[in-house]
Amino acid sequence: MNPQHSRWMIILTAAALTGLTAASTPAAPAAKAPGTPTTVTIYSSADPQTFDPQQWVFNMRMGNTYNTNPTSIPGFGVVKEFRTLDLKAGENRLDFTDVPAYIDPTTVSFKDLTVPATEVLNQRFKFDLLNSQSLLDHYINRTVNITAPETARSIRQMKGTLLSDAGGELIIQNHSGIHIVKSYQRIRLGKFPRDLLTKPTLEWNIFSPKAGRQKVLTSYETKGLTWIADYNLVLGKTDAHASLAAWVTLMNLSGKTYHHARLKLVAGNPHTVAPPRMYPRFALAVQKAMPANGFKEKAFFEYHLYTLPRLTTINQNATQQIALFPSRPHIAVQKVLVYSGQNSTPSVYYGNSPNLDRNAGIESTGEVGVYIQFKNTKANTLGIPLPKGKIRVFKEDPADGTLEFLGADLIHNTPRDESVSVQVGKAFDIVGKRVQTSFHVNSDAHWLKESFSITLDNHKKTAATVLVPQYLNRWSNWKIIAHSDKFKKLNSREIEFTADVPADGKKVITYTVEYSW
Secondary structure, X not given: OXXXXXOOEEEEOHHHHHHHHHHOOOOEEXXXXXXXXXXXXXXXXXXXXXXXXXXXXXXXXXXXXXXXXXXXXXXXXXXXXXXXXEEOOEEEEEEEOOOOOOEEEEEEEEEEOOOOOOEEEEEEEEXXXXXXXXXXXXXXOOEEXXXXXOOOOOEEEEXXXXXXXXXXXXXXXXXXXXXXEOOOOEEEEOOOOOOOEOOOEEEEEEEEOOOEXXXXXXXXXXXXXXXXXXXXXXXXXXXXXXXXXXXXXXXXXXXXXXXXXXXXXXXXXXXXXXXXXXXXXXXXXXXXXXXXXXXXXEXXXXXXXXXXXXXXXXXXXXXXXXXXXXXXXXXXXXXXXXXOOEOOOOOOOOOOOOOOOOOOOOOEOOOOEEEEEEEOOHHHOOOOOEOOEEEXXXXXXXXXXXXXXXXXXXXXXXXXXXXXXXXXXXXXXXXXXXXXXXXXXXXXXXXXXXXXEEEEXXXXXXXXXXXXXXXXXXXXXXXXXXXXXXXXXXXXXXXXXXXXXXXXXXXXXXXXEEEEO
């Protein structure tokens, strides 16, 4: 259609509407079996750092679908449905309707629970759905009636055969010749084409050895479904305890609503083969649900399976939130301050000789990181496999009782009995400084000696303990030959000091490392 003339109408005649009704039921439908809920199992490969459902909502509403389309959503769903079929003995043609727009037809499975010998001979996925463009395409070489502006104050009626509707222009042929219509207000169409569908449909040819009403189980995979975990950690008054709540955010752009479905989520990383991408447009709505009971978890193969113990409706073109598990109070946590003085963890040097560059790794930063750590154990009121996701940390302001945001971080898939470390932010009143104080190389004797001084200034009215990790990456063979404080070796490239910094005071740590080769 011409984008400069968006105010137009397509009107179907009564004959066309009759055709629509007839075309929507060309074969016997596969009815949903009563009392047997659909099961939807959703697998997610979403990266909590980059995948933002609310950004998808915004992009969809703005029509920006290049990188936000249902087939590129990081995840998929496996849908299991029970349906009843009225079959005759021999071959039957049947329409399997009410399937998602992004179903993978190659994954469809069929099992007749009443007559096991029944089988699908072949199937065809029909997706030529009704919209203004597809409707006009089906009227090529058919008669149409057009109302178009003739002057600023008058309109004209035109009847003829539609030859083309490409490029936003209509080409019409009638007794007076061929007309190119660039602007029009209304098109009146005739009889509805019977091969145009109003919803995605799987057409099956089924062979049944006997006639009767039969119950079948079907399953299929579809794109456009995913989920992601979100955690809220609320610190107590002394920062020694916290409560943890977890939510699952579902996104459904598969093109189908799953009413009263049994919902399952898989946490893990099953390997899949990605199909080619398509880029359709959708509108998106947002909704939130807050159930009282969370998911039930169990180990499943090398993954974890979370099953919602009640039925729920997963609406299409929507996001919704469901509690992963009820809030867990009284979790013992520890606030940890960390200062390495290095801009980031230096990469390990794997050359054939040591890194002799005097300036390598001496860049300094004064920021002291703040972390909240806790153990995911039953004794600590948890002991739950935690799917990867984003964790946000809050604390109550006693002045008005409101929760204030402290920071957010990502957690990986965390099994029970493992520890969780959340980087909340940077300390305001504690500042560090790391300075290289000496550097000597003796190439003939094959050694390098390097010394550092680390100063921590505490401007708080209370003492603070700061962990000071140091990364020794110039060469694999090293030893600490002088140090002001005790340290522990964390791994082959890292040591750690513990600095007790007095209130309104400072602490200085020095050490010398010798590399040899």
